[in-house]
Amino acid sequence: MTVRKLQQPRGWAFSFAVPIVKPLLLATTRRDWRGGERIPATGGFVLVLNHVSHVDPLLAAHLLYDHGRLPRYLAKSGLFRNRLLAFFLRAAGQIPVHRATTSAVGAYDAAVEAVRRGECVVVYPEGTITRDPDLWPMRGKTGAARIALATGCPVVPVGQWGAQELLAPYTKVPHLVPRKKVTMLVGDPVDLADLSGQHDEQGTRAVAVQRATDRIMAAITTLVEQVRGQQAPAERFDMRRGGTPADGHPQDRKDTA
Template sequence: MTVRKLQQPRGWAFSFAVPIVKPLLLATTRRDWHGGEKLPVSGGFVLVLNHVSHVDPLLAAHLLYDHGRLPRYLAKSGLFRNRLLAFFLRGAGQIPVHRASSSAVGAYDAAVEAVRRGECVVVYPEGTITRDPDLWPMRGKTGAARIALATGCPVVPVGQWGAQELLAPYAKVPHLVPRKRISMLVGDPVDLSDLAGRPDQRGGRAAAVQQATDRIMAAITGLVEQVRGEQAPPERFDMRRGGAQADEHHQDRKDTA
């Protein structure tokens, strides 16, 4: 497991959080990380992961921090309603996303600018914790692809598994004992070079964004298959078609968690 020293200033928010959060993660998880050397040492890039638990962002931050990078997240705007939490999140450089509003465009612009400044922007392309009954990656949203095509930056996929044992999907009470194994496999950057600069006419740009999104989700799913040692379903779960059934399934999981 490659470990790198942090090169960039971590700021007051990370200086406050790291001494608290990192020892807690080390006490409750066992790291099974592979491919960390594929994370760029410098320069802007987008990190994309599958989403299985509300604790995922902390674990991704742990992976990045121990490889010398700081994460910038596209965070749900609801997290910023608490003034104290909002003060901390902004201090850590996190980007609020107001869904289904004009502010979502501002979040996209902020993410693009962060990448151009040489930062790592973390995106969960599914947009929410997976609703797939077996926790496989769902159909992805296009945000990560649009950021990548706008900037030409690398898109580095990660397949992760184990966070759901620490905190089950949509549960509120974590299971801290015994320590949970967190498997993270970093893959090669997703090749989107042939899609960059696609003309925005006759749906060309929209098609390029969708193709890029499909490649990103395929890369993530392939990595998840490796860390799970299983094969994913041939068709990814689509919330637009199966959301109600998934809501019922995950409510059952929450009730028994």
């Protein structure tokens, strides 16, 4: 069900991918898009979602495309190691992120510029698929908050559930039959207005960014609770405390002894 028609040019990469990917998603999933009218029809904004499966970016792109927007992702740099894939991803406007390096600043600058050009930048604030045992949202990273505070753009939260049934976390074999129900609930923009001025003041910047991040994760978690009909843990899972590596399978835990 297309709610809004795409107004911006797709470019060759999306023109190539959409006729292939969208029919596959329609054949393997049942969509339950809720609150899509809250996705801005025009202008730059950041879309933030919880992360439960490697197919999440395809499903988020489907949601946005059905509401007349194209996604620009902050994508792991490892995806750009293949030259052909890197060529395609860059043509589609995706932004490589080199984690834990000085190059990450370049990704932040590119995301800020994309928002200022009026584009939708998609961010998974957890930084990776959740390591929470019950797949609840984890403690968030600050990238989405920093982009929002730098640009003053809306931050639109989404709570999603069901993608893990299509492709379980950290697995490679999808379960295509029967079709899996995927629910995405779009919430109201996260109110960060009171933090914008603090972000510009020396000495309070880090506090403002963390408060913004906490609000973003709280909004996402509330939406996930509504979708799942359950209550999230009082404290969000923190990979740093659990000795869980930032990349790879969650069972590959660091030796903290």
